[in-house]
Amino acid sequence: EPDVYVDIDPYKLVEADMASLANDIKKQLNTQETLLKTMSHYYFDGKGKTFRPLVALLMSKACNISTNISDRVMSKQKTVAIVAEMIHTASLVHDDVIDASDTRRGQCSLNKMYGQRKSILVGDYILSQASIALASTGNPQVITILSSVLEDLVSGEFMQLGSKEDENERFSHYLKKTYKKTASLIANTCKAVAILGQCDDYMSEKAYQYGRNLGIAFQLVDDLLDFVSSELVMGKPTAADLKLGLATAPVLFAAQEFPELHPMIMRRFTVDGDVETARHLVAKSEGVQQTKLLASQHSQEAIKSLQEFRASDARLALERLARILLERKS
Numbered sequence: 105e106p107d108v109y110v111d112i113d114p115y116k117l118v119e120a121d122m123a124s125l126a127n128d129i130k131k132q133l134n135t136q137e138t139l140l141k142t143m144s145h146y147y148f149d150g151k152g153k154t155f156r157p158l159v160a161l162l163m164s165k166a167c168n169i170s171t172n173i174s175d176r177v178m179s180k181q182k183t184v185a186i187v188a189e190m191i192h193t194a195s196l197v198h199d200d201v202i203d204a205s206d207t208r209r210g211q212c213s214l215n216k217m218y219g220q221r222k223s224i225l226v227g228d229y230i231l232s233q234a235s236i237a238l239a240s241t242g243n244p245q246v247i248t249i250l251s252s253v254l255e256d257l258v259s260g261e262f263m264q265l266g267s268k269e270d271e272n273e274r275f276s277h278y279l280k281k282t283y284k285k286t287a288s289l290i291a292n293t294c295k296a297v298a299i300l301g302q303c304d305d306y307m308s309e310k311a312y313q314y315g316r317n318l319g320i321a322f323q324l325v326d327d328l329l330d331f332v333s334s335e336l337v338m339g340k341p342t343a344a345d346l347k348l349g350l351a352t353a354p355v356l357f358a359a360q361e362f363p364e365l366h367p368m369i370m371r372r373f374t375v376d377g378d379v380e381t382a383r384h385l386v387a388k389s390e391g392v393q394q395t396k397l398l399a400s401q402h403s404q405e406a407i408k409s410l411q412e413f414r415a416s417d418a419r420l421a422l423e424r425l426a427r428i429l430l431e432r433k434s
């Protein structure tokens with residue numbers, strides 16, 4: 105199938121806003137406490153994927169095309185893009201403490217460099233400044249929507265700490281967790297910029313569904329890369345999920361072919377050799393392929409959600425993003 109969207113570079117379309125993003129965020133993180141400031145700036149070095157702001161800015165453009173939007177509204181939408189990246193980064197800072205991870209994006213993690221106690225406070229500090237930025241939009245609905253994302257992040261992370269006893273509930277538990285941990289932020293960011301752009305409830309829901317499906321596809325790809333990619337490409341250790349006791353889609357699918365995985369999933373791969381055996385069984389199974397298929401179904405759903413948006417380069421870029429997501433290698 106020829107790729108007719110080949111000319112549209114999603115980044116190019118919102119290049120100016122994306123280029124200033126890291127500096128805009130660092131301006132928000134301007135405490136007198138020198139070390140706190142240094143630490144809070146650490147991940148805003150322009151090396152991250154900044155996927156969430158990219159989606160937020162493109163969705164803003166796709167929504168605004170239908171209405172006559174003022175600079176004031178556009179600046180609020182950009183604030184939402186900034187807030188999304190700040191919330192995401194704060195959650196990663198805490199996540200690396202929880203996961204005892206020494207690396208992030210191929211670099212030393214903040215907790216490895218400065219210790220856990222300071223890192224937890226840095227995550228809290230970034231979140232505090234994200235809240236202030238969010239409040240500056242002055243839109244109570246948008247503030248509520250993005251605040252509820254924080255609850256989803258926490259409860260998604262919490263769900264991940266426990267395994268489901270019932271084999272049949274495991275996959276739905278995994279998908280619910282995936283929504284809360286990853287898709288909620290992207291979905292609600294899309295909804296927030298749509299609301300700011302004066303989309304009606306119907307179109308705001310379409311924006312939300314785009315982000316939800318994109319987010320789930322994104323995480324499914326992340327979970328399969330943990331099995332197929334190498335540490336060198338990813339910038340973080342692989343098979344990390346198994347080592348953390350987590351059963352993601354590739355293992356859950358593989359367990360349908362190799363039921364001997366079930367007890368390993370239940371004991372969170374804690375017995376010597378569990379991680380290696382599970383890796384081996386996943387490699388022998390259709391698990392990775394099935395995960396890829398599920399990701400591509402969510403990607404197609406995301407694209408369908410855009411059908412009623414007015415034709416624009418921004419809409420094409422969002423469609424392309426949903427496709428290239430599936431080809432991601434790191």
Ligand code: FPP
Nearest residue numbers: 191194195198199203227254257258261285
């Ligand atoms: C990365 O997952 C982690 C998340 C997407 C969310 C983490 C959420 C919390 C720690 C709750 C606290 C929230 C806030 C807002 C402070 P991963 O460990 O699977 O991914 P990784 O491989 O990138 O580490």
Ligand code: MG
Nearest residue numbers: 199200203205
């Ligand atoms: Mg982690």
Ligand code: MG
Nearest residue numbers: 199200202203
């Ligand atoms: Mg984690």
